[in-house]
Each structure stands twice: as C-alpha cells, then as structure tokens.
Amino acid sequence: MAVPAPLELAAVTKRYGATVAVDAIDLKIPAGTYCCLLGPSGCGKSSTLRMIAGHESVSEGDIVLGAANVTDLPPAQRGTAMMFQSYALFPHLSVLDNVAFPLKMRGIDKAARYAKAQDLLALVAMDRYAARLPAQLSGGQQQRVALARALITEPQILLLDEPLSALDPFLRVRMRAELKRLQRELGITFIHVTHGQEEALALADLMVLMNGGKIEQQGRPRDVFNAPRTEFVARFMGGHNVIRTPGGALGVRTDHLRLTPLDGAERLARVTEVEYQGAWVHVSLTGEDGGDLIALLPEAVFDAAPVTSGDRVGVGWDPAAAQPLA
Template sequence: MSGSIELVQTTKVYDQVSVVDAINVKVEKGSYCCLLGPSGCGKSTTLRMIAGHEAVTEGDILLNDRNVTRLTPRQRGTAMMFQDYALFPHMNCLDNVSYGLKVSGVSKLVRYEQANEMLSLVNMAEHANKFPGQLSGGQQQRIALARALICKPDVVLLDEPLSALDPFLRIQMRKELKQLQQKLGLTFIHVTHSQEEAFALADQAIVMSRGKIEQVGSPRAIFESPNTPFVANFIGGHNVLKASGSLEFLSNRVVNPDSDDALLEANLSFSVRADHITTQPRSDKDIVVKADVISTEFQAQFYLLECVLEDGQSITCYQPEESFDVHLISSGKSLYLYWPQERINTFRC
C-alpha cells in the first residue's frame, strides 16, 4: 500500500513569520521524493506538518485525496524516521521495532513475529537482542527504519536520515533505502540538504528556499534546466552570470529576439554548466570569453579551474585530466573559455 501526498496552500507561521509559505505540490504514490534545500528553508517543517507533528497554520494536506490536516499522526497513515533515530536506549532492537504495535494493542506473539520479519527485511535479524548503544550508526538507522515500516504506513517520512553517517556508509545506506523503497512500493519523502543525495535517490525533487518552492521535477530536469539563479547555485556545477560588462554582447544571443525590447536592458542573467566549458573551441559558433586563472585544483578525473572574467565575475570549469597542461593553465595566466551557445540557460531577474 502506498499513498499520494498533496499540499494545498500549506503554510506554517511562527511569531508572524512564514516558515513555510503557501506551498502547492503533489507527490505521486510509490515515488521517492526528496525535499531539498539549505538549512532554514522550511523542508523539515514541511515534513513534520505532513507527519502531523507540526500544526498547519493555513492550507491543507491530502493523503490519497483524504484531508488529513487536522488528524493526529497515528490517524494519518504516515510513519516518520527522525534525524537522531529516537530509539529507546533501554529496549533491545526487537522491542524497539515492535513498540508501535504494542501501543496499538497487538499481542506480544504477533508483534514479535512481525518485528522479526521487519528485522530480516533490513538485514538486522541477528541483532534482535542488542540494545541501541551496541549498534553502529548504520545499524541504528536500519532499526529506526524497521520501526517506521512495521505499522504498514502509506507514506514513510525521513528527516535527514543519512546526515549522522560517515561518507562511505552514507553511500551504502542510500542504496539500501532506494532498494527497500522500490521493493516495498511505498511512497518515501526524504529531507536533505545534499544535492548529491537527493539526485541519487529521488524520482521527484522539490527545491525549497525561504519557505517557498523554487522548482519541482526530476533530478535530471532540474540539473539540466534550473528555473532560478538560486536553484542553479544550490545544486552546484553551474555558473550563474550576468549578461553585462564583458558578457554584454550575449544579450542579443540569449534573449528571445521576438520578446519585448525592454528585456534587452533588464538585469538578464543565465547559467552555464561547468562541464560544458572548455579551454579549446569545438565550433566557430561557440561563445568565447577571456578570463584570468585564479586557481587550479586536481580532482582525480579532472581539474577544477577557478577564473575571473574581465568584468570581475567568477567562473569555474572542469577540464579532463588527460588534456590539462599545467604549464599553459596555471594561476595568473590568461586564457579563453568556450561553450556552445545552446548550452546557455537563461533567467529573468
């Protein structure tokens, strides 16, 4: 069983400040959705409102088209896995996992049987009698996930579940999360501030800033065509530039010639991906700009070049390791940067 979630003008106000500001979005059933954004953008508050742990100030929350806005967490059909896992230190893994069923009045025999099934599902059956303090961070996460799943929710809510793990274990656990979500066919809504994590996991990503939704779409669509300078900057790998100064000549290339002439004088900005910029021309139609190299950084498969344009704007690009000449490209040297005209992604600010 899985459920769709829809937020309709959903708002949360603290002390007359809108932490979540009238957002509208739908998460399809059976999908893996990531709420993505910097600290303080409202993503965790949004998750807690879906769970019922935060009251909605205005608007509605629908689960399978049923309005659950005023229902308690237990009445909603959702289960939440907290950032710190919130395991009971005095209970072993079996009792931690079966706790939700105990509260619901399920007999000990039945709840232990189901808890053992959940422990097997997350590969923790052999640790049933251990206490949380005897487990690693990854093992505690598996127990917390099993506890969330045992009540058979329609939607599983995860609040930065990988943030406490080391980088190697984080990669391993996100693979396990995705595999488990696909195996069970459940709807997962996962809060993270990591673009890499969201893009690895999500079918649908929701990018938030200052309580508002900046963009919704597949990770690939968002990366290929960010809607705003904020999205382009936040997801990384993009240069956000203004078509002024040394780039002023771009105005007649990146603005629709059929649009209003006033747009030519507007504060036009655009993004271009760092991996689309090279130090060698590929076509006589390439955009060409002169830049000074500020620094170079070896990144194993490529070098990261940080440069500054003649008008002072910063720009970065990736250069393949095999084609990088440290004698020609080094700090203080000038060079030309090239990128295809069709790779420009424009904004209206």
C-alpha cells in the same frame, strides 16, 4: 505493506507568530515516489515534513492523502510514519522490542508483534542483532533499526528527516543505496528531507527545491540539474557558472565551459587555481567582470592545452548549453 497513495499539499502555509516558514506551497507527490525535499537551513523543508506527519499544525491549506483530508488528524491516524534524525530508539529496550513497540501501543499481542518485528529486521538485515541494546550498535545499525520500527505500522508514506546526516561519508553512500532499494521493494512513498544536493540527486524520483518557504523548482533530478530556472537553483545545485550577459543571467555547467586561445575570444579570464581531481581537472578563473568561473575539464583535454595559475585565457561555451536564469 499498505497500499501506496498519492499525497497533495494545497496552499499549505505554516506561521510561527509573524514568521512565515512555509508560504502557500502546492505539491503533488504520486504514489510510490521517492521525493526529496531539498534546500538550505531555514527554507521550510523540515516544517513541511512535520506538517505532513502531523507533528506541526497547518496554519492554512490542506494535506490530502489518497482520498482523505488528513490536515487535522493526529499523527497515528494519517497513514504516515516518521523516522527522526536522532533515530529516537529506547536505550533500555532490545532491538526487537524497539521495533515491536508501535504495535505494543496498538494492543497487538506479543507473538504477533514479535513475528512482524522479526520480518522487518530481516528486511533491513538486522535480524541477528535482535537481542542487542541500541548502545551496542553502530550508527548505521541504529538507523536500520529505526527504519524497521517506522515501517512496522505499514504506513502509506514514510517520512525521513535528514536520516543520513549523522553517518560518516562512506556509510552514508551505502545507506543511500539501501534506502533506495527498500523504497523500490516496498513500493510506498518516501519523503526525505536533506540539505545535500548529491543525496537528493542520487535518491529522488521527484526533487523539490525550497527557498524562503516557497518551492523554487521541482521535477526529476536530472531536469532540475540540467535546466535550473533561477540563479538560486543554479548556485545551490552546484556544478554551474552564473554568467552575466547584456540579455540577463545564464547558467552554464562547469563541464560545458571551454578554455580557448586569447585570439578571437569573446570573453577573457585569468586562471586563479588548478586542481587535479583524477579524471577531471578543476580550473578556477576570474572573469574580466570580476565574476568567479569554473571549468571542469577532462584530464585529456587539459593535458592537450595545460594552463597554470596566472595565465590569461579565453572562455566560451556552446550556446545550446546555456540556460537562461530568472
């Protein structure tokens, strides 16, 4: 495989007419990082990925891979490879020929490209399916073939556009682990676009959360989840209550919200729903200010002081667990 290289986006902007899809973002991705671009539809994550790939032109700014400014280079000269959401396999070609195809386009002789394709099919545990056509494969198997084909050109960076979205939930979790294993083994940078918070938390070394064409917050997944800086981050990541106070908004994780007796409670709420979720009990509440709250309680804690829909309770939290939000 190619030597991994860092990637830097410097004030990168993408405009479609009067619409600004990506707004002067700065981003540094160290070599060998699994980076997830995360955010709601229309936030600019896919446009950013396509600009890195060279499939969209950059309106302003620079994309630097290693020591080379690749902003204006065609996709084949960038040292990147892209795995598309649809997999885009050729239906009339065998699995082996699909994987070998990029080397055929580079004029590599048949024996050499087949040998390399077989090696990559073995890497993704698809070597015994080499003679099959794509229509004879499951969705997860097609994804593995598309992954092998993207890797055959030995890219410094692999770009993945929502690669798990077409899979059923069970297979999605399995392929998630497979992607992480491959990235570790290969040592190259993966940049993975997703709208799934759980997917990004599980995979990323670096999480980049986008909103309205800008980077809202970036960092290690644990840091972004535990210390959201804005209301948008707290709400999008989930697992947080946004609580209004005289001093501004606070983010309190749902598993840090406590139910307390009414006597002496600083805040009151009414229970609206109780859902048993195994090890946890999910208690939905409406605060006195009308805001929605959630308390995620360990089963034993709930059982020690059970509540039901309609009950009035106090709510509280450890001040150290509250995160100020912009």
